[in-house]
Amino acid sequence: MAELKEILEQVRNGTLSVEQAEEQVRAVSNLGFANLDLDREKRTGFPEVIYAAGKSEEQLVAIFERLMKHQSIVLATRVSPEQAEVLVQRLPMVEYHADARAAIWSDRPLEPVSPGYVSVVAAGTSDWAVAQEAAWTIRCLGAEARVIADVGVAGIHRLFQRLDEIRGSTAIVCVAGMEGALASVIAGLVDIPVIAVPTSVGYGANFRGLAALLSMLNACATGVAVVNIDNGFGAGYMAGMIHRQSARAAHSD
Known part of the structure; x- marks a missing residue:
């Protein structure tokens, strides 16, 4: 999530609405059926992960879309083939690894950042x-x-x-x-x-x-x-x- 000064600058130049700025400052995004923790990476070193089991295809897509706006990586576990079919169709940049039942989006290639x-x-x-x-x-x-x-x-x-x-x-x-x-x-x-x-x-x-x-x-x-x-x-x-x-x-x- 952007720092407060950057958020205020975006509001001033019109690239971010007041409502969007409020959402980022609060560090919680309410979708009605889910409250997404946008500040988790700052606290724990890794952003929120989606547990897909039990969620509808539409809910999973909505959560993915929202997290992609705030995180550099989004991981969903226990994604069924039926959920994955809809998810990848709606968000083609998401990769589905069927063996792992995991769906992943990252704004950069998944490469090791340290040796070992x-x-x-x-x-x-x-x-x-x-x-x-x-x-x-x-x-x-x-x-x-x-x-x-x-x-x-x-x-x-x-x-x-x-x-x-x-x-x-x-x-x-x-x-x-x-x-x-x-x-x-x-x-x-x-x-x-x-x-x-x-x-x-x-x-x-x-x-x-x-x-x-x-x-x-x-x-x-x-x-x-x-x-x-x-x-x-x-x-x-x-x-x-x-x-x-x-x-x-x-x-x-």
């Missing part, structure tokens, strides 16, 4: 969608995300083949369903924070991710933090924040 990368390690191909949600969230926060897929404990030699690459990360997102053992295994092999994401992948006793969640919460290895079931966004956001802090620390040295 975050690894998103997925136990199986069935965890792909959650891993991709994490990866695109990390990229939106300005970090490189490397997805390392299908390296679960059922064939643990596959993990060891990528271990050097994983150890080079600033943070690790570990996505696993079934019994969720991969997070504990990785954490015992690295000196990097591991953000574990249990997924709802598995047979009946997996209880739609509850078994993996409990395994990760009870991990014997240290350095593991756990987010909610299938919450790739939450894990990706946390990993992106860790990467930012790591880059700042390196820059200050």
Whole structure:
């Protein structure tokens, strides 16, 4: 959001109405069905993110349009193909990543703004969608995300083949369903924070991710933090924040 002086200058030269200026000064945009937080980036370092599930296509388009006027990047998670079809038709500059169920608009290319990368390690191909949600969230926060897929404990030699690459990360997102053992295994092999994401992948006793969640919460290895079931966004956001802090620390040295 523009600073107050710039807003007042725009009102004086007629490029901004009094109503629009009031909206920017208040830092809240009321659409009737949603109050958009336009000041979030100043407080937290990243602007408001849209959770698309449960919203109508028209609501999603309206929110996107409004946020695009105030933010340099807009991310929407859990966007259905039906919502995406309408969104991209109305706003062709928005990109839809179907694997991640994420819609993204940015006023500049999504490129890493600091050296290093975050690894998103997925136990199986069935965890792909959650891993991709994490990866695109990390990229939106300005970090490189490397997805390392299908390296679960059922064939643990596959993990060891990528271990050097994983150890080079600033943070690790570990996505696993079934019994969720991969997070504990990785954490015992690295000196990097591991953000574990249990997924709802598995047979009946997996209880739609509850078994993996409990395994990760009870991990014997240290350095593991756990987010909610299938919450790739939450894990990706946390990993992106860790990467930012790591880059700042390196820059200050």
